[in-house]
Ligand SMILES: O=P(O)(O)O[C@@H]1C[C@H](O)[C@@H](CO)O1
């Protein structure tokens with residue numbers, strides 16, 4: 001892989017805005033240390049079969065999102081933005097040996113798909129965090145680039161999450177462990193959210209705001225939709241719920257942010273959630289955007305994150 005930086009700049013010194021300390025990726029599991037081998041089953045990687053420090057030791061940014069195609073497109077986009085060698089069209093899926101998730105590496109940027117919902121992203125994060133730990137990565141920023149339903153804001157807006165909340169508008173993630181419910185904090189990095197927001201001012205046609213993101217276990221009844229196979233509440237109850245969410249500070253709804261915030265926070269990863277909204281849930285439930293509009297909306301957070309990454313790498317001035 002070609003270096004993206006001129007030789008004089010190879011240490012990838014972050015710009016003055018960035019965070020000085022070295023920050024490791026932690027695993028909080030006393031059993032891991034005693035294991036002879038760690039097989040990252042769903043990623044088709046392992047500590048004995050792969051040289052993880054050589055493959056991933058330089059990773060500084062991890063971007064995750066539900067769809068494999070979106071994450072491949074993001075990797076190809078980053079390849080161009082970072083002016084890496086070649087056109088990036090033949091970029092290789094590192095997890096090609098499994099069809100659970102896909103993973104692409106472009107310089108210091110890893111792009112990984114996580115599927116839909118808390119259980120799916122949670123499995124991916126366990127293995128991804130162990131991967132970053134085994135690879136001895138440090139100072140890693142992880143960003144979820146997703147889609148969402150907005151509340152009271154124009155479709156196509158980008159919401160940068162300040163706090164991920166559950167369906168009761170509470171900043172918590174409840175994990176059932178054995179037969180206990182363990183409550184974990186869903187706080188995200190405020191400085192990172194502000195840095196991203198400042199970056200968004202330079203992106204044309206992408207209205208951006210900071211707000212709470214509600215994370216649910218379901219797309220239909222769980223998000224107050226009237227158009228699922230089941231619906232056990234009235235239109236009035238739906239609107240009352242969504243308006244209460246809005247008054248509690250919620251600006252968008254998706255399905256991964258609470259567990260993402262909880263796990264990344266516990267493991268020392270600087271984390272952010274940046275989602276575009278596909279509709280205003282006070283207006284409708286069905287997503288009826290044309291393919292082209294959907295693609296353009298999904299590119300908005302990608303543009304913002306690419307700008308942010310280039311700034312962090314000190315590449316913006318050299319490239320403009
Ligand atoms: O990252 P994506 O766009 O997949 O996130 C949202 C939340 C669910 O996973 C999915 C529902 O359509 O979209």
Ligand SMILES: O=c1cc[nH]c(=O)[nH]1
Nearest residue numbers: 147148149253254255
């Ligand atoms: O309404 C929406 C749109 C995308 N993703 C969600 O979870 N909800």
